[in-house]
Amino acid sequence: MKTTMNLLVACALAAAAMACAASAPSLQPSFDLRVLDEPHVANTDAGTQVFEELHLTNFTDSPLRLIDVAVVDARSGQVLTRFTGETLARRLARIGPPATSGDVAVQPGSRAVIYLEWPANAHRPHVIEHVVTYAPPSGVPEDVVRGARTAVSYAAGAPLGPPLRGGPWVAVHAASWARGHRRVFNAVDGKARIPGRFAIDWVRVDGAGHTARQHPDTPSDWLGYGADVLAVADATVVTVRDDMAESPRVSTNPRHVLADDAGNFVTIRLADGRYAFYEHLRPGSIAVHVGDRVHRGEVLAQLGFTGASTGPHLHFHVSNGPSRVGAEGRPFTLAAFELLGRYDDISALGKAPWAERAVGESERRHDEWPAENAVVQFPE
Known part of the structure; x- marks a missing residue:
């Protein structure tokens, strides 16, 4: 009797397994x-x-x-x-x-x-x-x-102060650009990362949308050239580079290897463990040293034209580590700025005014990451 019962159980299990196999979706590599x-x-x-x-x-x-x-x-x-x-x-x-x-x-x-x-x-x-x-x-x-x-990480660091003064400044970035910051992987130390996932290139313009006074091929003629670059928070300086020269012409700026594409730069460690990076700084303008404690609003350097740059601007991003190319980009917000408008077509930058902000859209923004190609004003 026991042998017969075991046989019946075995048959029932086998039948159930066959039925499950028949009803399961087909497996195939994908x-x-x-x-x-x-x-x-x-x-x-x-x-x-x-x-x-x-x-x-x-x-x-x-x-x-x-x-x-x-x-x-x-x-x-x-x-x-x-x-x-x-x-x-x-x-x-x-x-x-x-x-x-x-x-x-x-x-x-x-x-x-x-x-x-x-x-x-x-x-x-x-x-x-x-x-x-x-x-x-x-x-x-x-x-x-x-x-x-x-x-999903909902961690949000403390809002940051402005990296620059005055304006107008264009927050140049867009998720859809094939070679934009968001889509540039660096495969170093055995892992691919996106340091500039939330990076912004800050470009100064005038009311007509021009980026230079008269000669756009001369770096020092750009409106943002020489602008003070500011600490966005109380922080500690962890990296400084100030040994790269500038190309005398925008059009003749040579290609740079990965190690040099940031030009002269400063990295600061924020109190919450994030790192803020300032790149393409003017030669000889860096006013801080590794180990210095800096305070929000303190001048770190001046905006310049070093490294891989298509024109004088400040590259700014925040990441989870001190490596400029071997860390993951992290979101950040700015405590306050005025939204003037935006460039719907970034190819008009330097040639035409920006589009005014939409009717009813708030001018004063708080605790926000500036939108793609937004035009903003910081406090003087």
Whole structure:
């Protein structure tokens, strides 16, 4: 009797296993999904937004065409954002040679990165997942892969003071630029990182939108050249470089290796453990030394034209470590500034006035990361 009962149980288990196997979806190789740096939240003029990068590697022997990418709350399953069509194509970048415009296929053995931003105003998930719908080669139905589960960081450091005085200053940055700060990885020390994820290039303009007085090919003729660069908080100086000369002409500035592209720079360690970087400083203008304690508003150096620069400006970013190229960029906000308007088309910078801020849009901004290509005024 016992032997018969064991046999019946074994048969029942085998039948159940076969039934489960028959009902389970077919398994096939597809994308490896990774989030290398946890998503971070920044306060912007559009509200609270999450910024992240989703890495996809094609582990098949055929191209996989992306159809839909969704971010979901891992706990509730709620869809937080979804990208498809042209919107998805604009956010997709390859590691290696770029693809043709609008192409959303990832080739065999290739990695692509999708740059995502989505609002987190009413709903703030603690953990998210990513759902990718894709199409294998012709004749095979579309499929779905789910993964890259990760926590969202809502940590926000103390608002910072202005890095410069007066203005108008244009906050030059845009998430969609192929070679913009947000999309530049540095693979050093065995890991790929984005130090300038939230970086801003500050360019001075006049009321007509000009960047130079008369001769834009002469660095010293630029409106921002020589402007005082200020400590954004009470901090400690951890790195100084002041041994690079400037090109006498903007048009003849040579190419620079990675170690030199920041030109002369200063790095300060903030009280909360973040690091603030000031790059492209004027030779001989740096007024601080490693180990100095500086106070918010103190002059660190002057804006110049050293390193990899297309014109005198201040590159400013905040990261989680002291390495200029081997740390992850972190969000920051400025305690206060006046919003004058923005450049909807950045190619007009230096040639035409900016667009005035929208009717009803507040002039005085507080605890905010300046929007893409915003034109702002700091206190004198």
